[in-house]
Amino acid sequence: MCELAVSYARHVEKVGRKRSEEARAAVLRAMRELVTEQGYSHVTIEKIAARARVGKPTIYRWWQSKNAILAECVLSGEVLPTPVEPTSPTGQADDAAEWLHAVLAYIDANAPLLRGIVAAAFEDAAVAEQLSIHLAYPIEAVLQQWASISGPRSPATELSARALAQLFMGAIVYRLSRTPSDVAAGDDPMEELFDMLVSRLRIAAS
Amino acid sequence: MCELAVSYARHVEKVGRKRSEEARAAVLRAMRELVTEQGYSHVTIEKIAARARVGKPTIYRWWQSKNAILAECVLSGEVLPTPVEPTSPTGQADDAAEWLHAVLAYIDANAPLLRGIVAAAFEDAAVAEQLSIHLAYPIEAVLQQWASISGPRSPATELSARALAQLFMGAIVYRLSRTPSDVAAGDDPMEELFDMLVSRLRIAAS
Amino acid sequence: MCELAVSYARHVEKVGRKRSEEARAAVLRAMRELVTEQGYSHVTIEKIAARARVGKPTIYRWWQSKNAILAECVLSGEVLPTPVEPTSPTGQADDAAEWLHAVLAYIDANAPLLRGIVAAAFEDAAVAEQLSIHLAYPIEAVLQQWASISGPRSPATELSARALAQLFMGAIVYRLSRTPSDVAAGDDPMEELFDMLVSRLRIAAS
Amino acid sequence: MCELAVSYARHVEKVGRKRSEEARAAVLRAMRELVTEQGYSHVTIEKIAARARVGKPTIYRWWQSKNAILAECVLSGEVLPTPVEPTSPTGQADDAAEWLHAVLAYIDANAPLLRGIVAAAFEDAAVAEQLSIHLAYPIEAVLQQWASISGPRSPATELSARALAQLFMGAIVYRLSRTPSDVAAGDDPMEELFDMLVSRLRIAAS
DNA sequence: ATCTAAGCGAGACGGTACGTCAAGTCTTGTT
DNA sequence: AACAAGACTTGACGTACCGTCTCGCTTAGAT
Structure with a gap:
């Protein structure tokens, strides 16, 4: 009787807490503001984390690098609207x-x-x-x-x-x-x- | 008694050891090579100093920043000949x-x-x-x-x-x-x- | 229809799932093994959770600290028999x-x-x-x-x-x-x- | 003719800036104070660096670990006089x-x-x-x-x-x-x- | 022929930021 | 309500460079 259940469980749908959309948006927003205010070379991951009120590991969990965050800013249409x-x-x-x-x-x-x-x-x-x-x-x-x-x-x-x-x-x-x-x-x-x-x-x- | 001495020293002519042209050339050369090999963002002052076999203070004595060294590379015609x-x-x-x-x-x-x-x-x-x-x-x-x-x-x-x-x-x-x-x-x-x-x-x- | 059931539950007896004895034993066992293998200072809650196939909150629900787990290991006679x-x-x-x-x-x-x-x-x-x-x-x-x-x-x-x-x-x-x-x-x-x-x-x- | 010179050069005597005795003493002192105040497990390298007004790399340059610092405290007779x-x-x-x-x-x-x-x-x-x-x-x-x-x-x-x-x-x-x-x-x-x-x-x- | 001021390579210094690990908490969906 | 999973903030880790500061040694014009 479990066979059907198993076949249904193909889409296990990833258990655990979901990614926080709030955190994602805050990071992109912080990047946009900091680049505008201080210039890209003065933006650091730590400043982004502090301004976005987000932990550094959260940033590294989802983005590979500072450049990747900026690329997503462009991608998500927040920069060139x-x-x-x-x-x-x-x-x-x-x-x-x-x-x-x-x-x-x-x-x-x-x-x-x-x-x-x-x-x-x-x-x-x-x-x-x-x-x-x-x-x-x-x-x-x-x-x-x-x-x-x-x-x-x-x-x-x-x-x-x-x-x-x-x-x-x-x-x-x-x-x-x-x-x-x-x-x-x-x-x-x-x-x-x-x-x-x-x-x-x-x-x-x- | 120093007064006479001072009056003689009209052209004080900077006493002391002269700037080493060898060191200057080695720094510019190291910058050129490192940018070519590793990309500008991976070039550090320490790498330049090590490759040019030059002390860091010698670099900071003559250049204000990494950018200034690169600017002098261009200026000195070593880049765009x-x-x-x-x-x-x-x-x-x-x-x-x-x-x-x-x-x-x-x-x-x-x-x-x-x-x-x-x-x-x-x-x-x-x-x-x-x-x-x-x-x-x-x-x-x-x-x-x-x-x-x-x-x-x-x-x-x-x-x-x-x-x-x-x-x-x-x-x-x-x-x-x-x-x-x-x-x-x-x-x-x-x-x-x-x-x-x-x-x-x-x-x-x- | 639940109302009656509630009224019967004079001794509310803590509703909900009971504490898993399996999880408790797995945590103590993992602690014992990890201390033996890696030394106490290299044992982490995360390693215990992973080895015991248990969630971190389950550990924190029942123990106050890493030391408390070890204390219970001693207490439960699993260490000094x-x-x-x-x-x-x-x-x-x-x-x-x-x-x-x-x-x-x-x-x-x-x-x-x-x-x-x-x-x-x-x-x-x-x-x-x-x-x-x-x-x-x-x-x-x-x-x-x-x-x-x-x-x-x-x-x-x-x-x-x-x-x-x-x-x-x-x-x-x-x-x-x-x-x-x-x-x-x-x-x-x-x-x-x-x-x-x-x-x-x-x-x-x- | 260089042989004699080489034999004389045995004592090259390490060029460069000397180790700061001040920094060393400040680190040992900070360790001693922090262990006394907060207990060894709550002492961190960062707290030591902050209290000793010393950079973290200076600590890591001379000591392999927190334990090594404490060992030197004992060694230097500052603890068991x-x-x-x-x-x-x-x-x-x-x-x-x-x-x-x-x-x-x-x-x-x-x-x-x-x-x-x-x-x-x-x-x-x-x-x-x-x-x-x-x-x-x-x-x-x-x-x-x-x-x-x-x-x-x-x-x-x-x-x-x-x-x-x-x-x-x-x-x-x-x-x-x-x-x-x-x-x-x-x-x-x-x-x-x-x-x-x-x-x-x-x-x-x- | 000294003297002495500056430049030199080496390298330690106080710091900042890095990218990672673990702590302890919170959220989600399942049992 | 407890569970496994896992994302969250926080904070310390150990490392890489920063730009500055001794060191002891040339080097070369001034005395």
Whole structure:
């Protein structure tokens, strides 16, 4: 009579206390705040544990490293939220410009955090991958959409959506590597760059 | 009786042992090797001291931080050498393509070291500045030279040498943030990017 | 329908599952084995729980500390068993010698475990008390018995059974504090001690 | 020609900063105080470091473990000082009684510290050895001295100085394992023991 | 030809953070 | 209500580096 019971017990459903969602959220939140406040290189596991009111072993139980926590911050959409969603792609260059400026504004507003993420991406491939998935790919998708709407372009200006997205990523990343004062000294070509990319170049439907 | 002595010591000329050039070179060399071998985040002052057979106080006497040593590596031309010099700017697109590909090849060949430098640039403005001076500015200068030779272009494709140089920097930096396998998976738009930039875009004489 | 049942439960008799005797025995057994194998200071509650296939809260529900578990090991006679019972006190010195050598042999055979118990006694009065009850008092009782049989002795060598029992305890405890090699190096006065105590001294009937 | 030089260089005399005697003394002192105040099992390396105002690595650089520190406390004579020196062995029983009572008084006055040392001896052979060297051997030496002065005794009560010293050690150790209240409850046979040992037993010149 | 101030390699110092282990508590679902 | 499992906070562990501080030894300009 136990046979049936045993066959049912296939899904033993993991006994024991469940992972605390509260603790998980507190850790990610603490990481976000500390990177923003102090810069990624000054964030320590101990500071995260203290701010999140969480034990160190709880952190090490679920994350392999400081980088992994940051990667999950990006993954869980807590860092690069809605701005990356396109508003309404009508194929109008103005729409594109507007959207790109919104992304740019978001980046400027969250520069310290994003600088930390990019710095982490340089020493951890997993963070780099999350950055691609959550920033580069959405940009590429938006450009792809516009490309399919805005029709054929002169061969001279064709550039695949992917290549163009990577140009954007590079510009964003490089911009983040420089201090605000450095960039803001009337010397920032980002505006020129965006204007050019948005209004003059035409994206090839790949 | 000291007064005369003092008056003689017009050029006090720093008495005592002179700084050891040998030690300085050994430290920079150790930094370069260790970054290449182990990645910047795994380089420690103690490892540098041990490999350079130098005492820690000697390092701290002359450099403020690990980042400062790396910045001096870049500064002293030990990291980004001759390739950045243009071969012979005739205004031919082929020349430009050749030169850019040479730069690209150099970067690929020294990716671990350069990744370390870029990572350092994200946490230290001085390193970022050295990177600008020794990589971005030479690129800009080369592009400027070509612009002045190749004449006026249609307004649609004009882009300042500075903006274009920054596009290049961004592309290089972003490329470095990704693992070779990731980039080399037949998926790398860098070639397309360079081809487009070199052969289709026209650089505005600023 | 439960109301009636409740009203019947005049002697509420502690509702719910009864304490598992199986779990209790497994914990004591695990403690005994681990102390013997690894030494008391390397025994942890977690190792006990794992070996006894018991949850940590079950241990904490019934015992206050690691020392309390060990104390119960002693209490429950699982550690200091029958050898401490005298065989047949006829007042013959040979009987006493035989019995004491049996105790000594038992102690040598279980040295690691007993060393653990004595070590615990030094940091927990409750363990010390159990040790007195289960080792010192039986020894004293045996000596008392002999004293009452073997008659009056010269005053010069009288010593109360209690004092003599404590001398024995001290000798045993001190012997346990030394490594076998240290003791066995042909240098051990324990034999001499026992011979003297048994055959020459006379115990005063208190 | 280098051979002579090499032979001279035998005494290279260890370059580098010398060990801080101050730090060493502060650590031993902190250990002594903490054991006395809180009991050995509640002493941690971190508490020692904090109280001694010393870095943890400094402790680990020079001592292998908590037990090793305590062993050095004993070794350096900071724990078992002068009382163990005999006053003037004239062979008079009164002298012996006086001296033994002095030792006993010292032990009572430093019971918490000595309890810690004995507890450590049960889990570390090195501590046990120091305890032998600095307590058992001096006692033995004193007894030996008296034996050589006080002349021949009846064979029935002869006991070697070594055996007698170990009896003392056992009595001391066992006494330490019990709480003061337990011992002081008018129930302590130590006095009787000492009186007997000093005044009635005769020590054999080994 | 000393003297002496600075630089040198070595390495110990007081600290901070690391990543791990165990303590004792709490939660979950089962018996 | 007790149980096995296991996640939780806390705190100590022993290690790696940090940046600073003696050491005893060059080294080289000033006396």
